Amino acid sequence: MDKKILHIDVNNAFLSWLAVYKLKCGETLDIRNIPAIIGGDEEARKGVVLAKSMKAKEFGIITGEPIYQAKKKCPQIQVFKGNLDIYREYSNKLYKLLLEYTDKIERFSIDECFLDMTEYLMKDTLENKAKEIHKRVKQELGFTVNIGISNNKLLAKMASDFEKPDKIHTLYTSEIQTKMWNLPVSELFMLGKKSVPKLYKMGIKTIGDLAKKDRQLLIKTFGKHGNMMWEYANGIDNSEVNYKYEKPKCIGNSITLPMDICNIEKLEKVLLGLTEQVTYRLRKSNLVANSVNVQLRTKDFIDTSHQGKLDIATSSTQQIYTKAKALLREMYNEGTFIRLVGVRVDKLEDKEQRQLSLFENKDKEKLDKIDSVMDNLKEKYGYNSITFAGRIEKKE
DNA sequence: TCTGGGGTCCTAGGACCC
């Protein structure tokens, strides 16, 4: 039986949500109606555009570009800081509203959901449900969404990306040739800035060109990815709406430093701060990690990473930091200027289901105790209330 | 005043074993 899928995509999510929040707080200016962007802190070297208003888009401003470039395109642009708590709040409100229509909802990102409506239509049509959701979100939550309608996730997602904002589009299998094949191949989901130039060299300019290309040739050139892009171009996607909550497969934290560092002791302090945050999240999720990964980015934007297995799965800050520090020391060449440091834990498993090791660290209980005391303090007095001593700056 | 941060998945190649 054909599936009935909706893809809901919040228009300019970060900017719209901040706009709604500001209005709720009594501000009269709706930042959606002026050239405005959400951006990082330029002084801290995080100055990229994270979201833009439609008015900003008219000036050619694109997401991900440096703010100074956006200012060149539009000198009167207003720049606002983002706020993750606000985003979470509105994302949850949207999710809650959508739950009234189906419990088969996949939260694809903070501002995108897939809905499997197959068993929830009653006598209504999919189009009518989409219209109702579209209207209710605008009226009850105050922001607009694009909705894509189709029989699989890929086509629903492609459809929601058509004309924006505040629109509903269908892209059924019968409409692939007229609505999708004429689009530039770069518009196809999962085709990025590496694949597209290669496809161009092969004479593939539109999604239609790709769909008609020999599948085996694509597999030969791009491997698995080649097979997938051929299927996507032909509108084939058999994946299910993954509505069950899934535990994360990795947890990471990275930071672009306010200024480049070329001193390993200073890098270690940064690494400890990152590790504390990662292990805190790990423990809150009741997970333990089997692998640690440290990432460095030089001032010339060259990325390197090293990873290593832990002897036993753990969520202990001390144990993971010890491993991270060893990885840092093995990969860092003294004197190299570092722009970004990151730490990530991988191969996660449930704490309870963890394989018991014969070589359990005898200090384990002690380490767990320290972590839980610190976690409790963080819960009570805020995340920055307590830290391991290594992170506290020495007075000069 | 260049170029964020958080993820998932894939691949090539090395080490090691039989």
Add this chain to the structure above:
DNA sequence: TCTGGGGTCCTAGGACCC
């Protein structure tokens, strides 16, 4: 003199997404 072949596990790096 020259150096198989299959399999597994692991790591570094890359591509892509929002």
